[in-house]
Every structure is written in structure tokens, then in C-alpha cells.
Amino acid sequence: MSAKANILAKLRRSLEGTTPVPDDYDVDLVTRPWSYAPTERIDRLRQLMEAVHTELHLTTRNGWPTLLEQLLRDRNIGSLLIAPTTPHGQQVTEHFGNRDDAPMLKAYDRPVEDWKDELFNDTPASLTSTLGAIASTGSLILWPTREEPRLMSLVPPVHFALLKASEIRDNFHQIQQQQQWAAGMPTNALLVSGPSKTADIEQVLAYGAHGPKDLIVLILEDA
Template identity: 80%
Template sequence: LLARLLGERQLPSLLIAPTTPHGRRVSQYWAEHPGLPTLKAYDRPVEEWKAELFNDTPASLTTTLGAIAATGSLILWPTREEPRLMSLVPPVHFALLKASEIRDNFYQVQQEYAWAQGMPTNALLVSGPSKTADIEQVLAYGAHGPKDLVVLILEDQ
């Protein structure tokens, strides 16, 4: 599905986190299916490839910690392997969400992860693509993040 969506959107490359389980799986699938868009690995400090990341990286793939059904929000939990820039910089963000990790509300998430004992340093709630109407009250997408957010829901076996 991911390969098909990249093709339909005519995206020439996809940024992945190669050391994560989904990054390894995508790399393996790509190796077995030549002709797919180029994979880019987020495997070095941003200072070494900042221009390429910001100017020539059309799409990325990240995981989610889960989602909140009441608000339709994804919970992103950036890590060293999958930093926040992966979901913020490319114009298209593909987010993997396990169906079993969808919770009813934010309170349930806080309880399950014991956030009262210590909040994570960088948990993010994303309820859609970036947008603003600050300029002349005209709605614009992609102002402070991706213009297109695609959620891929993975069913548990």
C-alpha cells in the first residue's frame, strides 16, 4: 500500500528510520521490488544533510505511539532513531498506527503511560496536516509541518 501511495502521489523518495522494525521491513520490501521510489535513511546528524532534508525530501514514514479516538489525534513519540524532523519537514507524512493502540480519550493515554509520574520530553498530538489562517484569514496547508498526513492503520494478527 505504501509503495502504491507513493506512486499515485508521484513522490520520488521516502525518508525512513532504517534501524527501526518498520524501517528494516520497508528496506527489505524495496530490495525485493526494484523500481520503487528511492529510500532515504535518517542515519546521520541533521547538520550533515540539512539542505537535502529541507529541500529534497518529499515524504517520510514514522510510527506512532497510538491515537485518541475522541479527537482523532495521533500520538507521536520522537526518538533518536526517528526524530521529530521526520514528521515535521517533508511535505507528506505517512504515519503507521496499530489498531490495537487506539485509545478512547487522552485521559486513558495518560493513565496507561503513567504520565502523572513523569511526562515524556517530547510527546506530540497531531490531529491533521499543518494549517493556518493567519495570513489574510485564508486557510493554507503545510505552514508549520506537512501539507499531507496519511495514516496507515495496521491490523493486529
């Protein structure tokens, strides 16, 4: 018997003859104080995320590529890391087409070891989707996939995140229940409230030390 199996067997034997303690967990304790009218969720999210230097823009499901183009131009960003096989990756690719003034669209289509230097040193911005957001804490939910690996949201200095307004929920419990997290989770589920920041011993706040310096959220209203 392996060490792991031996430990588990001892734990099971220790429970013999015992009675489980009734589960008196009160869901209202983590939901009732953090519930909002649907029309208030965006305002609540904006208030909390802007307080930690996140930039938010309201747009539509058809109009966001035009807004993205303007934001890239305003920041003089010449290239953008995308997931070209996703619906939003295809949409932004179609928007820019083969225009001479379009930014270079990069695809995360190879192992990081094959282009680590370019990813870390010559990729100024990325675009990813989100799984939704939590109004009570002002947090985005990032769910890395094979198409959108975790490094897409962590390495480039500027991170553009697409968020559907219809996927903003009141609190974390509501997200877990409605999206059935108990049925399966990824190796990394990220809750992100703002750009990367840290402070030294003198409490001087610095942005971008361990991740994106700028987080820009495009909220796609249902139109």
C-alpha cells in the same frame, strides 16, 4: 545558596503549618463523556481526522508496505525518509529490496546540520511510527526518539504515519494512565490531528505552511 534554592526554600517555609486541600478531582468528568465501544474507535478517529484533511487507510500488519508503495506511486514520490533500524523500517526495506522501481529510502542517520539542505529541500516524504491515537479528539500521538527524531514528522511535505488499531484509546486520560506517562516523558510528545495549516487575516486557510501538507495514516488492523 543559589537563587533557585533560595526561592524553593521560601516556598517550603510558606507551607509550614498548613493543611493540604483534599483532592476531589473527579476522573469521570474527563472520561465518561469520551468513552466508546472498541468497535467505534476507528470510526470516531476517522470522522475527526478526515474533517481536517487527514487521509486514513485501513490495512494489516503484513500488508501495509504494499499499500504504502501504491500511495507513493500515486503521488509520484521518488524517495522516502525512514528509520531503518526500527521494525517498520526493516519491514519496508525488505519489501522494496533492490528493485529498480523502488523509491529511494533515506535514513535519518546523521546530525541535521550535515544534511539540512537535503532534508528541507529534497526529501518529499517520511514514514514514522506512532505511540497510539486518541479517539475523542482525533489525534495521533508521536513520541520522538533517537531513531525517529522530531524533524522526521515535521519537515517532509508528506508524512506517512503507522498506527496500530489496538493502540487507539478513548481519551487522553486513558492514554496517560495505561502508558504510565507519569513515570517518564520525552522532551517532545506530540498530539497531531492533521496536516499543518494556518490562516491569514482574511481567514484563507493554507496547508503546509509550518509542516507537512499531507498527513496519511495507515491503520494496521490486528490480523
